Every structure is written in C-alpha cells, then in structure tokens.
Amino acid sequence: MTAQRRVVAEVLDGEHVHLTADEVHARAVSKLPEISRATVYNTLGELVSLGEVLEVATDKRAKRYDPNAHRPHHHLVCAQCGTIRDVHPTGNPLADLPSSERFGFTVSDVEVTYRGVCPNCATV
Amino acid sequence: MTAQRRVVAEVLDGEHVHLTADEVHARAVSKLPEISRATVYNTLGELVSLGEVLEVATDKRAKRYDPNAHRPHHHLVCAQCGTIRDVHPTGNPLADLPSSERFGFTVSDVEVTYRGVCPNCATV
DNA sequence: ATCCTACATTGGACGAAGTCCAGGTCAACA
DNA sequence: TGTTGACCTGGACTTCGTCCAATGTAGGAT
CATH class of the missing domain: 3.30.1490.190 (Ferric-uptake regulator, C-terminal dimerisarion domain)
Structure with a gap:
C-alpha cells in the first residue's frame, strides 16, 4: 500500500460516487500533486480486478468507477x-x-x- | 437517400447484429469502396436519432450499433x-x-x- | 435538358480516453 | 551497504470519435 494507492482509494469513497478516471486523477493530484495518470489508471485497474470497485459504462464517453461494489445495486x-x-x-x-x-x-x-x-x- | 446511406443501412440488417462503427465502415467499403469514415459516423448518428438503430455500450471500447430497434430487447x-x-x-x-x-x-x-x-x- | 442550390460526402486534422514502455525511485531484506 | 523487486513517472502511442473546409451530387426549378 503506497501513498498513491491510498490517495486513489480515498478519492473513491462514499455513496453515489461515479467518477471518471480523469476526475479521479484530478482529485488525486490535489492531494498528492506529483501523481501520474498512468498510476491512477493502474490503481483503478487493480481495484477493479480485486472487486473493490466497479466499472460503469453508462455513458458512451469515459468509463466511470463506482466504489460501492459490495452492495449489489x-x-x-x-x-x-x-x-x-x-x-x-x-x-x-x-x-x-x-x-x-x-x-x-x-x-x-x-x-x-x-x-x-x-x-x-x-x-x- | 444516397448510395452511401443505403449501403450503411444494408450492412446493418438482421438479428443479433451488433457492429462497431469501424466494422460497419469496413463492410460498407467492400460494397462502396470510396465511402469515408465520416459519412459512416454521420449516417449512424442519423439512424440513431431517427430511432432506427440503437447504440449499445456493452463493452468499454467502441460503441456498437443494433438495428433491431423496433422490437424492445x-x-x-x-x-x-x-x-x-x-x-x-x-x-x-x-x-x-x-x-x-x-x-x-x-x-x-x-x-x-x-x-x-x-x-x-x-x-x- | 440544363442549371442551381442545398445538402451529403470526403479526407484529413484534431481531440479525448486509455495503454504502453523505458527509466528512475523507493523500501525491504540479506 | 548492496541487491532486488515492486512501484511510479512522463511521455509517446493507439484507438475511437468529431470537426471542418472543400468538393460532389440529387433533385426541384426553369
């Protein structure tokens, strides 16, 4: 667990949270200015494989990430x-x-x- | 109704058809070699606004187009x-x-x- | 049949979203 | 302290899609 991953996990917290990768990156930068886009993508990918976060493709543009993965909805x-x-x-x-x-x-x-x-x- | 639009409409015909825009373009080119990507995108967009074709975003990559728009499914x-x-x-x-x-x-x-x-x- | 005009088409430039990679950094452990 | 391996970074690259100026064309008007 590194600082970068902690920051990404913190950004993704709460109900009705559905951020795009870029929004996650923007918020992560405000907490840890030197974090890179690649790291955010990597971390999001890992969280998704771990089942901690869901990918949602409701709009045709960017994927969104939903931290409320444990309660089916x-x-x-x-x-x-x-x-x-x-x-x-x-x-x-x-x-x-x-x-x-x-x-x-x-x-x-x-x-x-x-x-x-x-x-x-x-x-x- | 132009030749280009007819070709796009012909490509999108049948059940269980869910092509990406690029696949539509590839098949259209084989029938009408000089058709451009922009035209395919334009025509698909028009078909979608007319309600003749549905956009499907099942995978996170390219949008797919489903001609079976009149029978809800x-x-x-x-x-x-x-x-x-x-x-x-x-x-x-x-x-x-x-x-x-x-x-x-x-x-x-x-x-x-x-x-x-x-x-x-x-x-x- | 010919001309006109509005709309369709073209191809290429552009933009957004995401992936990949080579190199640098850091922490842990022997 | 030196080695090792995992992690991070920044930038180049790919893919998908949109935009735009220039060109072509369908179909009504003459």
Whole structure:
C-alpha cells in the first residue's frame, strides 16, 4: 500500500460516487500533486480486478468507477446532465431470463441501467 | 437517400447484429469502396436519432450499433469473446423500481445487460 | 435538358480516453 | 551497504470519435 494507492482509494469513497478516471486523477493530484495518470489508471485497474470497485459504462464517453461494489445495486442515469444515482430495484432480473433465452451461456451477472430526467434538469 | 446511406443501412440488417462503427465502415467499403469514415459516423448518428438503430455500450471500447430497434430487447454478452445476443426476458424491470428509489427522476427507459460465458468460450 | 442550390460526402486534422514502455525511485531484506 | 523487486513517472502511442473546409451530387426549378 503506497501513498498513491491510498490517495486513489480515498478519492473513491462514499455513496453515489461515479467518477471518471480523469476526475479521479484530478482529485488525486490535489492531494498528492506529483501523481501520474498512468498510476491512477493502474490503481483503478487493480481495484477493479480485486472487486473493490466497479466499472460503469453508462455513458458512451469515459468509463466511470463506482466504489460501492459490495452492495449489489443498479444505476439511474439522467439523460441530460449525466448524473448517476445508485438504486436498489425489487425483483431479480436474473430469474427473468428463461433458459430458452440463454443460448447456452452461463449467465453470472446482470446490470440494469434506468434512464430518465433528473428533477434538476426537468425544471429547466 | 444516397448510395452511401443505403449501403450503411444494408450492412446493418438482421438479428443479433451488433457492429462497431469501424466494422460497419469496413463492410460498407467492400460494397462502396470510396465511402469515408465520416459519412459512416454521420449516417449512424442519423439512424440513431431517427430511432432506427440503437447504440449499445456493452463493452468499454467502441460503441456498437443494433438495428433491431423496433422490437424492445436486452443483451446477453460473453465476458470473454464479447459476443452479443439479443434476449427477451420476462418481467418488467421498470415496475421493479419503487418511487422511493427514483429520487424524483422521470424514468423513461431501462436497459438490461446480462453477462456470462458463451458455450464456445466455455469449452476452451 | 440544363442549371442551381442545398445538402451529403470526403479526407484529413484534431481531440479525448486509455495503454504502453523505458527509466528512475523507493523500501525491504540479506 | 548492496541487491532486488515492486512501484511510479512522463511521455509517446493507439484507438475511437468529431470537426471542418472543400468538393460532389440529387433533385426541384426553369
């Protein structure tokens, strides 16, 4: 555990946190000015392989990193401003996929993304 | 309707078709050698705004384009080779999101991505 | 049939996001 | 102290996508 990794882990902390790699880097720099982009990418990659952090690809641009990996959840995204909230729907989408629709796949995971307009953008 | 647009539309035809923009371009070139990347991107963008084609962001790399836009469906992705199948789960995930979990959003759409290993990769 | 005009297309430059690599630094341990 | 190995750095590079000025063309007007 080095200073760089600690800083990245600190930046990624809390609920409803979904930063891009560049945002993580920007915040890390403000705590540890000489940290490099490559290190941030490496550390994020390691956190993802360790299962500590999730990669989220809700928008088509940059990947986002979600530290709330241990509590299963899905995402609600504002189509206008891109805000992301963690949500916990009822029901189990895995059970909704009959084996006739599995094409022989071993299905291990589901990711649900709700899209809509957030209250803030709705009033504009 | 120009020759270029017709070619792009022809390339994007069928079920379980999920090409990247570059793949669309490559196939379009084989039918119309002088077609440019910019035109393919423009045409894809127009098809998406017209609602004829869906953008899919299942993998973190390039966007993919799904011509099967009129029949609502979700996706099953192989974590190893990236193969994508269209699937039609039972149930309605929109109904599974209680209003207490909507944070004031006006939710209009859901996208479900199942992940697993396809039969082909499983035998390797 | 010809001309005009608006729109489509082209190709290349540009930008954003991410990866890779060679070299430097640091901590631990013998 | 010297060696070792892991880590970090900065910059070059790749990939995917967008933008733009110049050119071509489809299809209505004459």
